[in-house]
Amino acid sequence: MQIYLPIAEVSVSIFLVLGIGGAVGILSGMFGVGGGFLLTPLLFFAGIPPAVAVATGANQIVASSVSGVLAHLRRRTVDFPMGLVLLAGGLAGAAIGVQIFAWLSRTGQVDLLVTLCYVVFLGLIGGLMFFESLAALRRAKRGKPPKRRKHSRVHNLPLKLKFRTSGLYISVFPPLGVGFIVGVLAAIMGVGGGFIMVPAMIYLIGMPTKVVIGTSLFQIIFVSGAVTVMHAVSSQTVDVMLALLLILGGVIGAQFGTVLGTRLRAEQLRILLALLVLAVCGKLALDLLLEPAELYSLQTRNLGL
């Protein structure tokens, strides 16, 4: 069954889009990430124009984050002051990212930038997570407790704040900076940035793991929301029809994912996620390295002059 998407101006199979939404939903249920890093490339493969895929991906992330954060609110694992600081940085970053995106669209290099961002960040995060989880698995076997992180110099910059839920007393600059960078990436890559935010919060800010996901989801709602509106206004590339199908698929997928997630151990889950991230990274890197079958491509949107 085909459906015609009014903004993307292509007709796609309903089941394909629901399936993509579902696959991403399973991931977000299993691993507690938005899955945007997988959603956007999958939409490219389905034939959605990249600009529409990026902007619509942001819209889908709003829905999955709202759904996720409500569960964390009930468990009281959202650090609101920390979320607001991250959000302030995130909104500034997103505003700049949308401008960079619009400018690159006009020069025709947007696909390259998006792909490069994916390769670099997926490779980095996937690699880190993989080795860290391996080490954690070995530690767990030997039965040693994981060592507690200490404050580094950046945490002692001025403007210190107490983050009660996270049990931290640190400067606002590290979270502001993390928020900013993730905001820029969210706008360019069409992702919530959870896969960057979560490790950054654990390793750079030093937050306890149990509040990381809820807090990250909390701020992602607003950053992705802002990205959606900014893309809608600056390039008219948000396709509500596409978003709706992705959300429906995602909601169903997330239920399966959550059940699957409870059957696996945390370290095993992290290794699986790391492998998945590395696989997507490898695929995209190959596309850049191997000679494409078709050297030419057409650009009909955002031509400028």
Added chain:
Amino acid sequence: MRAWVVLICALIYAPFATAEEIVLGLSQEEVPITVTFDGSEILVFGAVKREAPVSADSQLHVIVTIEGPLAPVRVHRKARRFGIWVNASSVRIGSAPSFYAVASSGPLIDVLSHTDNLRHDISIPQTLKTTGAASDSPDAESFVDALIRIRAEQGLYQVIPEGVQLDQDTLFRTSVYLPPRLVEGLYSTQIYLTRDKEVIDVYETEIDVKKVGLERWLFNLALQQPLVYGLMALAVAGVFGWGASAATRVIRGG
């Protein structure tokens, strides 16, 4: 059915025409793009009206072209830079048809002279030449070829050499498939009658391809009220996110 009646009446009541002329019918004058739109078949049919008996010394041919709205395109070519494949050069084509189909009753080269192709811009390369490829690049031609190749693969540019059926030199019909990947606008339809490779009559009409209903509403809202549209997209996402969470709780709780 009614179109056929009109057509036959035209044949009967026009006995004073001096040359061969086209009388046309279309299966649809409008192609509505609805939510479930997945392509559409357009039937173009008509008759040749003439006073004198059919001349036997030359073969009559019919060419039908359907051209979608013109829009600028930038064609990028990838090249290896620093070890990776990136868009290295590009040519802007001032206006290219978003859709173009040429159906004829024989191979185009046998039914149309080069001069008349130039005059009426019938073949695909010719129509692109006149609609303005920026030829500042030395190998602009390879970019234009790429545009034709890519759009042909997407079913947007079609050449159908034996696509027009001509019965007894009088009745002709052809069907052209409009793919789902369609841009809305006026699709100009031209019918050419040729003898000895020369165009002897031209008939022009238009097919209106437009989004209707929900598609129309969303598209207009996105363009005219982008802020409202963006906020609506957010509201939809928020409601569904909350709904999903609530539903999960009900299922788990019950």
